Amino acid sequence: MSDPAMPIDDHDLPAAIAALKRASVLVVGDAMLDRYVYGHVARISPEAPIPVLAVDREIAMPGGAGNVVRNLTALGAAAAFVSLVGDDEAGQTLTALIGTQPGVEPWLLVEAGRVTTVKTRFVAGAQQLLRADRETLARPEPRTTEKLIRIAAEAVAACAVMVISDYAKGLLAGETPQRLIAAAKAAGRKVVVDPKGADYGRYRGADLLTPNRRELSEATGMPTRSDSEVVAAARKLIARAGVEAVLCTRSEDGMTLLAGKDGGIVRHFPAEAREVFDVSGAGDTVVAVLAAALGAGLALPVAARLANIAAGIVVGKIGTAVAREKELLAAVAPDHGSGGKVATLEHAIELVERWRRQGLRVGFTNGCFDLLHPGHIHLLEQSRAACDRLVVGLNSDASVARLKGPTRPVQPEAARAQVLASLGAVDLVVPFEEDTPLALISALRPDLLVKGADYTREKVVGGDLVESWGGKVMLARLLPGHSTTATVTRLKR
Numbered sequence: 185m186s187d188p189a190m191p192i193d194d195h196d197l198p199a200a201i202a203a204l205k206r207a208s209v210l211v212v213g214d215a216m217l218d219r220y221v222y223g224h225v226a227r228i229s230p231e232a233p234i235p236v237l238a239v240d241r242e243i244a245m246p247g248g249a250g251n252v253v254r255n256l257t258a259l260g261a262a263a264a265f266v267s268l269v270g271d272d273e274a275g276q277t278l279t280a281l282i283g284t285q286p287g288v289e290p291w292l293l294v295e296a297g298r299v300t301t302v303k304t305r306f307v308a309g310a311q312q313l314l315r316a317d318r319e320t321l322a323r324p325e326p327r328t329t330e331k332l333i334r335i336a337a338e339a340v341a342a343c344a345v346m347v348i349s350d351y352a353k354g355l356l357a358g359e360t361p362q363r364l365i366a367a368a369k370a371a372g373r374k375v376v377v378d379p380k381g382a383d384y385g386r387y388r389g390a391d392l393l394t395p396n397r398r399e400l401s402e403a404t405g406m407p408t409r410s411d412s413e414v415v416a417a418a419r420k421l422i423a424r425a426g427v428e429a430v431l432c433t434r435s436e437d438g439m440t441l442l443a444g445k446d447g448g449i450v451r452h453f454p455a456e457a458r459e460v461f462d463v464s465g466a467g468d469t470v471v472a473v474l475a476a477a478l479g480a481g482l483a484l485p486v487a488a489r490l491a492n493i494a495a496g497i498v499v500g501k502i503g504t505a506v507a508r509e510k511e512l513l514a515a516v517a518p519d520h521g522s523g524g525k526v527a528t529l530e531h532a533i534e535l536v537e538r539w540r541r542q543g544l545r546v547g548f549t550n551g552c553f554d555l556l557h558p559g560h561i562h563l564l565e566q567s568r569a570a571c572d573r574l575v576v577g578l579n580s581d582a583s584v585a586r587l588k589g590p591t592r593p594v595q596p597e598a599a600r601a602q603v604l605a606s607l608g609a610v611d612l613v614v615p616f617e618e619d620t621p622l623a624l625i626s627a628l629r630p631d632l633l634v635k636g637a638d639y640t641r642e643k644v645v646g647g648d649l650v651e652s653w654g655g656k657v658m659l660a661r662l663l664p665g666h667s668t669t670a671t672v673t674r675l676k677r
Contacts, residue, residue, distance in 0.1 A: 197516040200477070200486050201509060205260030207479030209472075210340045212332070212364055213249030213349025213356065213378075215267035215292065216301035216319070217278045220244075225308045235313060237306055240629075240653070246281050247303060248468075249349035251506075252378075255472030255494075257285045258506035261479070264289040264339045266332055268324055268355050270298035291335050295328050301353055310541040323357045333360065337367035344479035345374045347471055348387070352380040361386045374478050377427075378471045379403070384425040391428045392484070393421065394471055400432050408432070411452060414440045419447035431488055433470055433495070441488045451485055456496025456515070469498045469507050501534050525605035525613055529627060532575065532614045536628050539573045547571030548630035549660075550621040552579045553600050554593040561607070562663040567634040568609035570658055575612045575628060576604055577621040586619055620645045634658045 221242050225235040246254055249267055256263040265282060269275030271294050278300060282290045301319035305312055324332070332355075340346050346368040350356045356364075361377070365387065368375045375390040384403050387393060401408040404424070406417040418430040419442060429443035438455040470491045477487030493515050494507035508531060514524040527535065536546050549567045553560055553576075568574040578601055584593040593600065597615055604613045616624045625633065625646035633650045637659045641647060647657040 196486075197490070198513055200480075200482055200490060201512045201516065203480040203482060204473070204476040204490075204509065206481075207256075207259075207345070207476040208262040208264075208343045209256055209345050209347055209475045209479050210264045210266070210336065210343040210368075210373075211249055211252050211256070211347045211349060211475075212266045212336050213252070213347070214301065214351035214353040215246065215250045215265075215269060215278060215282075216248035216303060216351070216353070217274045217281075218245050218247030218251070219302060219304040221304065221306045223306075223308055225313075235308065237308055237313060244277060244281065246278060246285075248301065248351045248353070249347075250278065250282055251468040252347055252349050252472045252475075253282065253285060253288055255469045255506045256476055257287050258508045259473065259476050259512075260287075260509055261472075261476040262287045262289075262343075264291065264343060266291040266293075266336045266339060268293045268295055268298070268328065268332065270294070270300040270320065271296050272298075272300055274300035274302045274318075289339070291339065293324075293328060293332060293335075295324055298322075298324070301351075319353060321352070321354050323354045329360060333363050333367065336364055337371075340368050340373050341371045343373065345376060345475045347475045348375065348377045348390070349468070349471065350378060350380045359386075362388065365389045376471060376475045376478065378467060384421060384427075388426040390425075391478075392431060392474065393425065393427050393429075394431050394433065394467065394474065395421075396433045396467065397435065397437075400430075408434075411440065415442065415447070415450055418442040422447045429484060431470070431474065431491070433467060439470075439488060439492050439495075441485065443484055451488065453489060453492040456493050466495050466498050469494050469505075473507065501538055505534060525610065526601045527612055527614055529614060529616075529624065532612055533627055535612060536573075536575065536630075544572035545631045546628070547574045547632035547634060548577065548621075548625060548628060549574070549634040550577030550579070550616075550624070552584045552588065552593060553604055554584060554588075554595055556600075556603050559663040561609075563634070563636055563660050564607060564609040566660040567632075567658075568611075570634065571632045573611045574609060575614060575630065576610050577624045578604065578613055578615045579619075580615050580617045583617055583619055622646050622649070625649060629653060629655075631655045632658060634660050636660055636662050638662060 223237040223239040227236050229236050253263045253265045269292050279292050299320040304316045306314045365375050376392045377387045377390045378394050382402050397408045400417050404417045404420045407413045408417050414432050421430055432440045436455050439453040441451045443449045473491040473494045474487050477490055497507040497511050498505045510524050547567050581597045601613045604610050635644045644657055
């Protein structure tokens with residue numbers, strides 16, 4: 185049956201999303217390092233019938249339970265992270281990446297001789313060619329496990345929810361989940377588990393399990409193809425594992441939530457994704473949003489609705505991705521405002537990658553855009569007419585002051601960004617701190633770079649870089665008689 189007492193009003197969702205940043209969540213689980221090697225294929229190897237990947241760039245980010253932490257911080261929530269790495273280069277890299285995440289209290293134990301789990305994906309265009317894994321699946325040393333449980337038991341007292349993120353890499357083997365759940369319950373905290381394996385009795389006492397369709401079938405020995413089959417299997421799991429609720433993720437069929445006595449409350453959430461590029465890490469996003477929502481005091485059906493929306497966002501991205509507060513707001517309230525067009529560099533990279541996978545031509549221009557005038561509009565409209573999506577790099581306040589003098593900018597960065605974002609010709613605004621946009625251009629790799637015709641081709645910053653990967657440089661026609669500097673001078677008379 186459904187739950188008539190808990191309607192989910194779309195008008196309430198923006199407030200629910202805003203509440204997520206109030207949450208504090210403890211994540212305990214298998215950390216790993218996700219490496220992505222991006223490139224293009226132009227020929228087949230003469231050594232074997234395999235493609236040759238010409239590498240363009242490589243990135244590394246926290247994966248596994250570390251990706252749950254990334255998703256929590258993207259929502260603005262606070263996170264404590266207890267996990268284990270090896271005494272190797274990958275462990276050092278992962279520790280550094282976690283340490284730079286805002287709002288994270290990391291407790292990454294190091295065990296000598298252990299190999300840190302690394303997943304390396306080789307990607308050409310939108311196609312993943314190969315994944316290479318390196319890992320240790322053994323249990324930690326007993327003293328390491330004892331230390332981990334002790335730290336988690338102390339940390340959970342300062343958090344509202346504990347997440348157990350089990351990737352079956354050994355950290356959560358044996359009785360460890362039961363001891364963690366007992367510690368959380370002793371502190372009066374909720375527990376959300378992303379499970380692995382067939383024995384879900386190891387998670388007895390948890391508030392919520394989040395298996396996918398295949399995992400639910402394996403854990404119960406029951407089919408999970410239809411709505412009714414998923415409901416029957418989830419009810420069996422609730423009874424067998426002794427948990428309060430189950431949220432089954434079902435890919436293109438959305439999600440199904442069962443809660444209440446004997447799983448009597450049932451809710452089906454249709455898939456929210458408009459397009460699917462990569463499902464890597466989508467389960468981590470679901471767990472993170474659920475935990476943050478429960479930690480913020482939201483009802484479970486609302487938490488599940490938000491998790492479903494967030495999953496629809498991340499599967500439309502390339503690689504292990506996160507769902508941010510602005511993206512959730514844009515999904516539930518498209519008219520929330522132009523602020524959704526103003527992005528950090530990390531978010532901009534994700535969007536540009538997505539556009540590129542759609543076959544769209546990405547253009548880039550930049551400037552201070554202080555006191556926007558018709559000359560600026562003329563430049564932006566020409567730029568947008570020459571591409572499918574236009575990214576505008578915006579000098580920060582400090583950058584403008586260095587370039588234009590201590591009396592500039594007239595308008596602060598937030599105001600300049602909002603005005604630019606309101607223009608139909610602009611698809612994305614990315615503020616940058618440097619004096620030139622060279623680092624931004626290098627990161628975004630636009631197909632088109634636009635500057636005004638008062639520049640020469642040789643003086644366009646980043647022009648040689650764009651042309652090196654096959655892009656074009658365009659010098660846009662200027663609209664005579666318009667200058668921000670001249671306008672400011674007239675105002676001072």
